[in-house]
Amino acid sequence: MTSAVSGNSDSVPFAGDSRWWAAGAQVASVARFEQVIDALRIVQDRVAGANPPESELVEVAEKLDEVSRALAVFQVPETKQVVGHLDVPGRGQSLVPAFHVDRADGNSVRGRVSFSRFYLGGGGAAHGGAIPLVFDEVLGRLANVGGRIRSRTAYLHVNYRAITPLDEELTLEARFDSEEGRKRFLSAELRKGDVVLADAEGLFVALREGQP
Ligand SMILES: CCCCCCCC(=O)SCCNC(=O)CCNC(=O)[C@H](O)C(C)(C)COP(=O)(O)OP(=O)(O)OC[C@H]1O[C@@H](n2cnc3c(N)ncnc32)[C@H](O)[C@@H]1OP(=O)(O)O
Incomplete structure (x- = not known):
């Protein structure tokens, strides 16, 4: 049995992104897909932080090849993609x-x-590119809630005020400040x-009819 990936109205902030990219994608199991993404995140962290002996690297490379071969036959077009559409933190x-x-x-x-x-950049600090990723994700979603026409980031200005540490729970607060026409x-x-x-x-510009 499959279940719809999306389906929540985007008038409910941060609960689903059905109208943002593409509605209608189906997933065999949301919970299982989330499990895969969680495991992938851990692999990313372990690879980033590892320095194993060569024998171990050979084995790990083989296992990763095996995983990518298993998924190769299930590749789908963007309209049917699950990643980015799951109604879970991180959107899968x-x-x-x-x-x-x-x-x-x-x-x-x-x-x-x-x-x-x-997400390590160096010296214990998060990478300077990882921080705008989060801002774009959160502001981009907030820019489109409330049944608004879809918008895209025109600019995103980030000030780095202090080192962002790894593995600490940080808070992020965002707001919709103003709207002028499509801006x-x-x-x-x-x-x-x-x-x-x-x-x-950030400035997010509402897309005109037919704009990708
Ligand atoms: C669920 C998903 C969550 C994650 C969401 C993430 C959101 C994203 O990252 S989207 C991807 C990154 N962004 C992009 O790829 C956008 C690429 N750029 C574009 O497509 C276009 O430049 C776009 C749509 C932003 C604006 O183009 P266009 O629609 O032609 O707008 P245009 O008519 O030139 O400008 C409209 C207004 O915005 C202003 N404007 C546009 N770009 C800028 C800019 N960079 N700086 C300042 N002002 C700007 C214009 O001056 C104009 O202002 P006014 O109406 O006062 O004259």
Whole structure:
């Protein structure tokens, strides 16, 4: 039996993205797919942090090849893709650290995020590219809630205020600041306790009919 991946209205902030990319994708089991993504995230972290002997590397490479061969025959077009559409923290993809929503309405959202070993830049700090990933994910979703026409990021300005540590629960708060015609202005802060680690300001432009 398959179940619909999407199906929640995007008027409910951060509960489903049915209208964002493509509706109608089916998945054999949401729970099983989530399990696969969780395992993949752990593999990413373990690979990033490992320095094993060569014999172990040969074995690991073979196992990873086996996994990719198993999935090769099940590749589907974007409209049927599951990753990015699951109604779970992180939307079932492993690119962006999963954002866990604590509170949300049509104009703001507050939640938690943690950067694991995979997102290390150097010197114990999260990579400077990983932080905008999270801001784009959260602001991009908030820009489109409330039944609004789909928009895309036109710019995203990020200020790095302090080192973002790995493996710590951080809070992220974002808000929809204003709207001028097709332009939507949003902002956000990433904090550890009361300390602002980074803040962002983005412009999201509502797409015209036929714009990809
Ligand atoms: C569930 C998913 C969650 C994750 C969501 C993530 C969201 C994303 O990352 S989307 C992917 C990244 N973004 C993109 O690929 C967008 C690529 N760019 C584009 O497609 C286009 O440039 C687009 C749509 C942003 C704007 O193009 P277009 O529709 O032609 O707008 P255009 O008519 O030029 O501009 C509209 C207004 O916006 C302003 N504007 C557009 N771009 C910018 C910019 N970079 N800076 C300042 N102003 C801008 C224009 O000046 C204009 O203002 P005004 O109306 O006052 O004259």
